[in-house]
Amino acid sequence: MNQSFPINYAPQLQNLMQNANISTYRELSQKAGVSELQVIRLQRGLASRMRVDILLKISQALGITLTELLTNFAPELIKKLPATSTPLVEEKYNNLQKELEQHKKLLMQEFQQSSLQILESWLQQWPTVVQKAKQNPRLAAVKILPLLRPVEKLMEQWNVESIGNVGEEVPFDPQLHQLMDGSVQKGEMVKVRYTGCKQGNKLLFRAKVSPTI
Template sequence: MVFLQQRLKQRQIPSFRQLALRSQVTPWQVGQLRQGQVHQMRLEPLLRIAQTLDLSLGELLAAAGLADRAPNTTLNPSLNPSPEPSPEPSLDSLRRECDRLQQQLQRQEQDLRQQFQRQSLGQLESWLKNWPKVVYAVENTKPELLAAKVLPLLHPLEELLASWGVATIGSVGEVVAYEPRQHQMLRSGDAVGVAGDAGNGSIAGNGNIAGNLVQIQRPGYRHGSDLLHRAEVKPWQP
């Protein structure tokens, strides 16, 4: 390794540790080079060391005692600076790969759809079991069945919508400040009557001014950050 030591002096590098720092390699890799274990090294650190010493790769290998070896055959294959290029894929092979990927995507889409349906059906299980009985009772035996007894059966639907991130904008009869981005003012004659309201659909002239009090006739819905539709409102008349 006399040649390497002389080269360090010529390049004004005080030590092998400094060689490692300037080459951005580890001292252990420099140690491998000094011990002649180049066949265990990767190409990148060898090239960095050679560049720092202003040597070609062949000169560096010769300095490491490997001048009589054939680097492309005796060294680690990762040291080969010019590997044989892999053949370019043919058009037919590209088409086959494209078809394979499309089929894979279709299978994944189908699996996700089935998984989504199974999860949804699991949440609707109680409704699926009980709703047909309610319909039969109303149509055949108990037409006077109170709605108060039916409404709890719709809770699974509400829970399913909530699990999807669907949120309501207001509730029927609620009085709120008009917000154009969330509320849609009903036209005259379109308003739906709610409890405590005449439901005649009369619209005040300034009802669509932001901040004025309005009464929600139908709630709106959001899906995450997306607006599905705005809540339908009419001016509130105390």
């Protein structure tokens, strides 16, 4: 009974990594944006079973074409493919990546513009307020509070909520509260020193609290 062993392409991979100034498989995986397991699969001769997009990412991280990668790690696959198929796949993938990047930039620009529209009044008035405060240290802080309303409105649109109010006494919940000093049990009363924050069901940071006694 014949027993087959996986091919070891470690020397070829090490040589390509050295040319690309990459020291470890982990570094290659991070640069390519794939898991380290995918790099190991490539090294073990399993390129023909890997997704094309993953192979393309690895080839780009190594600074070679997809054709060169397959020639090194899946020569049997190259022989079966038409001469023009691999470059076409690579070109289509690169074009798709460019389209996605452009779409991402457009979405970010739209997001920034809508956010800036909400903050427009604050952006106009805040520098003047800062200058006035420097000129008059006795300026009451309460007069500045209305200017923060655009920021609060933006937080509301993003579904960002505060956890607790400063000075409020609430039952201690380790999921929502971070104890600053002392020790308390869950359910015991604590005072909120700094509010926490969450976005929907996602906790951004816990409120900082201290024992009431």
